[in-house]
Amino acid sequence: MMEKYFIGIDVGGTKLAYGLFDRACNLIDRFKAKTNPELEPDEMLDEMCTHIDTLLKNNSLKRSDLMGVGAAFPSHIDYDNGFIITTSSLPKWDNVPVKKLFSEKLGVTVEIDNDANVAAIAEHLFGAGKGKKDMLYITISTGIGGGIIINNSIYRGSYGAAGEFGHMIISDDGYLCGCGNKGCIMSLASGPKIIRYTREKLEEGCHSILSAMVENLDDLTCKHIQDAANIGDQLAIDVINRTGDLLGIMFANLYQIFNINHFVVGGGVSKFGKPLFDRFNEKFRKLSKISYAYPVNIVPAVLGDDVGIIGAAALMLQ
Numbered sequence: 583m584m585e586k587y588f589i590g591i592d593v594g595g596t597k598l599a600y601g602l603f604d605r606a607c608n609l610i611d612r613f614k615a616k617t618n619p620e621l622e623p624d625e626m627l628d629e630m631c632t633h634i635d636t637l638l639k640n641n642s643l644k645r646s647d648l649m650g651v652g653a654a655f656p657s658h659i660d661y662d663n664g665f666i667i668t669t670s671s672l673p674k675w676d677n678v679p680v681k682k683l684f685s686e687k688l689g690v691t692v693e694i695d696n697d698a699n700v701a702a703i704a705e706h707l708f709g710a711g712k713g714k715k716d717m718l719y720i721t722i723s724t725g726i727g728g729g730i731i732i733n734n735s736i737y738r739g740s741y742g743a744a745g746e747f748g749h750m751i752i753s754d755d756g757y758l759c760g761c762g763n764k765g766c767i768m769s770l771a772s773g774p775k776i777i778r779y780t781r782e783k784l785e786e787g788c789h790s791i792l793s794a795m796v797e798n799l800d801d802l803t804c805k806h807i808q809d810a811a812n813i814g815d816q817l818a819i820d821v822i823n824r825t826g827d828l829l830g831i832m833f834a835n836l837y838q839i840f841n842i843n844h845f846v847v848g849g850g851v852s853k854f855g856k857p858l859f860d861r862f863n864e865k866f867r868k869l870s871k872i873s874y875a876y877p878v879n880i881v882p883a884v885l886g887d888d889v890g891i892i893g894a895a896a897l898m899l900q
């Protein structure tokens with residue numbers, strides 16, 4: 583019997599990650615490369631074909647051993663037509679019929695989806711949402727995004743942009759968001775905006791150990807804030823509490839809309855860990871009037887950096 587394999591690709595603004603999986607979705611091998619944002623989509627897809635051949639060759643396999651290739655892009659995607667509408671981190675990747683181009687080059691079936699949807703699928707099948715009929719996935723990192731699982735399948739919306747929780751407006755104040763609005767949760771509680779807020783507090787003269795932790799305030803990271811909070815720095819603690827309160831408002835809004843009782847939270851900012859989870863849980867419970875009779879769980883994602891390649895490969899299982 584011929585064994586069949588899948589490849590899952592996580593296309594990011596800075597790196598490309600490939601995973602080779604068997605039919606039970608066990609990760610067999612991986613390959614990594616840098617993204618070259620200067621390349622035209624056609625050239626980059628050629629490069630991706632070469633990467634795939636290398637990964638296959640390293641495992642004594644050929645393209646004919648593949649049942650399919652799934653790819654996650656940081657893009658707004660028309661899933662049914664396998665078409666990328668826009669990609670903010672890769673400006674050349676607008677209006678690209680990726681599924682058609684890539685499958686013609688490879689000679690293998692290709693499926694593409696948005697990276698947050700793919701992560702939601704992975705956590706639902708193999709991670710912190712396993713066994714849940716309905717689930718919301720929320721990722722908080724450079725931006726804020728998410729995926730909606732209803733009745734065990736991803737809900738993409740009429741135009742493929744369902745789950746873009748980051749542009750939920752929760753205030754009429756705050757920094758300008760990439761979308762042109764103010765007060766999007768993403769413009770308040772994403773990693774870069776948390777850092778910007780902290781830096782501004784320091785520049786205003788707020789006393790904190792953070793000033794001594796970095797030579798230049800431009801080097802400030804969420805890890806510094808976490809370390810400072812761990813040793814009791816008040817500004818760092820306040821920043822995490824503020825982030826938790828803002829996210830608690832978003833979760834309360836999501837619960838009002840979906841009435842889904844299982845939230846999985848991933849992304850770099852979630853690494854603030856228990857202090858952040860405790861804070862947004864408290865805010866969420868207060869706003870949503872959650873009772874013990876109808877529990878709602880907000881749990882950390884478990885698949886880590888592999889979530890993209892696992893979810894991309896899992897597109898082929900659908």
Ligand SMILES: [Zn+2]
Nearest residue numbers: 749759761766
């Ligand atoms: Zn926005």
